[in-house]
Amino acid sequence: MTPDESTAVPGSLPRDGAAPRPPLQAAAGAALVVSVAVAAMFALSVDRAAVFAAYVCFGAAGLLGARSGGTMAARIYLEVYGVAVVSAALLYVFYQGRYGVPYWLGGSDEIHFEAMGKAFADELGVLDYGGIRRELVPAWHNSVGYIYLVGLLTKFGQLLGGEHTMVPRLFNASCLGLVAAGVHTLGLRLRLEPMTARITALVVGCLPLMVWTSVQTLRDVVVAMLFVLLVLVWTPDGRHPEQRRPLLLAVLATLLIVVALVELRRAHAVVAALVAVVGFIAAGGAVCASCGCCGLWCSGSASDGSRRGFRPFSAPTPRSSCGKPRTTPLTVWRRSAAV
Numbered sequence: 001m002t003p004d005e006s007t008a009v010p011g012s013l014p015r016d017g018a019a020p021r022p023p024l025q026a027a028a029g030a031a032l033v034v035s036v037a038v039a040a041m042f043a044l045s046v047d048r049a050a051v052f053a054a055y056v057c058f059g060a061a062g063l064l065g066a067r068s069g070g071t072m073a074a075r076i077y078l079e080v081y082g083v084a085v086v087s088a089a090l091l092y093v094f095y096q097g098r099y100g101v102p103y104w105l106g107g108s109d110e111i112h113f114e115a116m117g118k119a120f121a122d123e124l125g126v127l128d129y130g131g132i133r134r135e136l137v138p139a140w141h142n143s144v145g146y147i148y149l150v151g152l153l154t155k156f157g158q159l160l161g162g163e164h165t166m167v168p169r170l171f172n173a174s175c176l177g178l179v180a181a182g183v184h185t186l187g188l189r190l191r192l193e194p195m196t197a198r199i200t201a202l203v204v205g206c207l208p209l210m211v212w213t214s215v216q217t218l219r220d221v222v223v224a225m226l227f228v229l230l231v232l233v234w235t236p237d238g239r240h241p242e243q244r245r246p247l248l249l250a251v252l253a254t255l256l257i258v259v260a261l262v263e264l265r266r267a268h269a270v271v272a273a274l275v276a277v278v279g280f281i282a283a284g285g286a287v288c289a290s291c292g293c294c295g296l297w298c299s300g301s302a303s304d305g306s307r308r309g310f311r312p313f314s315a316p317t318p319r320s321s322c323g324k325p326r327t328t329p330l331t332v333w334r335r336s337a338a339v
Contacts, residue, residue, distance in 0.1 A: 024198065028075040031082025035059075042089045042166065050160035054153075054167045055085060062174035069185035072198065076184050077177040080205030084173035088166065088215035102165055103216070110217035113143075114165060117150030121158060124151070145263025146219040168217045175225045176214040180205025182228035191238040219264050226264075230257050230272055234279025250280075 035055070043052035059081055066077035092102045099106045116136050124131040132144050132151075141147075150168050157163035180201045187197030204210065214221040233253045254276040261269035 024072070024075050024079070028078040028082075031079045035082035035085040038086050038089050039170075042092075046164060046166070048157070048162055048164045048166070050157035050162060051164055051166045051170070053160050054156070054170045058171050058174040059085075062177050065178055066181035069181050070188075072194075073181040073184045073201075076198065076201045076205065077181040079202065080180040081173055081177035083206055084176050084211055084214055085170065087211050088169045088173055091212070091215055092166065092169075113146060113150050113217050113219075114154075114168070116147040117154045117168070118163065120147060120151030121154035121163065126152065126155065142266050143219060143264055145260060146222065148263075149222070150217060165217065169215050172214045172216070172218070172221045175221045176205055176210060179210075179221065179225050179228050182225070182232055186228070186232055186235060188239065189232075189235050189237045223261065223264055223268055226257050226260060227268075227272065227275070230254060230275055231279075233257075234276060234282075 039052050039055035043049060043055075062081060063074055063077055066074045095102045095104060101107055103110055116132070119136050120132060123135070129144075129148055132147055133139050133141065137144065137147065149171075153168045153171055154163040157167045183204045184197050184201035187200055188194065192200070210221070230253075233250050254272075258269050258272050258276075261272050
């Protein structure tokens with residue numbers, strides 16, 4: 001041990017002034033390096049440039065989306081995306097060796113989606129969405145949207161030298177990374193401790209069942225990503241209660257998500273509509289505050305109601321055991337509405 005090391009204070013910066021990298025930053029960097037190497041080697045082994053191109057394109061697009069939640073959300077995305085990419089390659093090799101095909105138990109829904117997606121890519125144009133029900137599947141099929149998505153991904157692969165089952169799996173891996181990043185952002189909006197929000201996001205993104213489902217050609221992770229986005233739309237930011245979002249924008253985003261879910265899995269579209277209704281009621285009309293006529297209507301209703309002794313969207317004020325008002329997301333929305 002050198003004299004400098006013996007006199008160093010635990011936790012202090014090194015003598016050269018270089019700060020140690022945060023653990024999550026180091027993990028994100030390691031996940032990126034390992035996943036790049038795995039994706040490159042896998043693409044070379046199957047002789048498909050589309051695989052590595054998909055890894056780069058989906059990873060970059062997802063990272064841009066995760067960056068909207070801040071640097072920490074982007075690091076969480078990189079770590080989860082890296083774990084999912086490596087898991088996808090390992091499961092492909094394992095299934096290929098055990099079942100002779102890269103599908104669990106020889107394949108089921110994932111083979112159907114890929115076969116219909118290839119048929120769409122070979123026979124229909126990019127904008128011929130109606131042709132899927134007209135020519136490929138029965139009219140009652142409840143996942144035409146995912147067949148269309150897989151078809152677009154298949155066309156993407158064909159443009160770069162040939163389709164491959166890994167392309168939609170890498171897209172799903174990117175969606176899983178966005179789910180984790182969205183959970184982190186949601187935790188911060190609900191004013192969880194930053195460390196709690198990070199751990200929750202990583203647990204959600206790296207949960208074995210989530211990873212296993214995501215790295216196969218299945219629609220579940222896409223549906224999960226849309227639900228996380230929907231909850232984010234209707235969850236106020238407790239850190240900045242003065243910020244208000246237009247009702248019209250929230251409703252438009254909700255309609256787009258519900259329409260997408262109708263084409264992915266109809267039953268979940270009903271649940272999404274209920275989530276939006278609950279979100280609007282919990283918002284207490286504060287979402288409308290910056291939405292023109294809706295804002296005027298809410299403010300007018302509130303003033304008229306106060307003269308009659310009540311307020312719209314009113315509810316008992318939550319209180320702690322000592323009798324003091326307790327801050328909740330609903331009270332945060334009310335405060336923002338009063339600004």
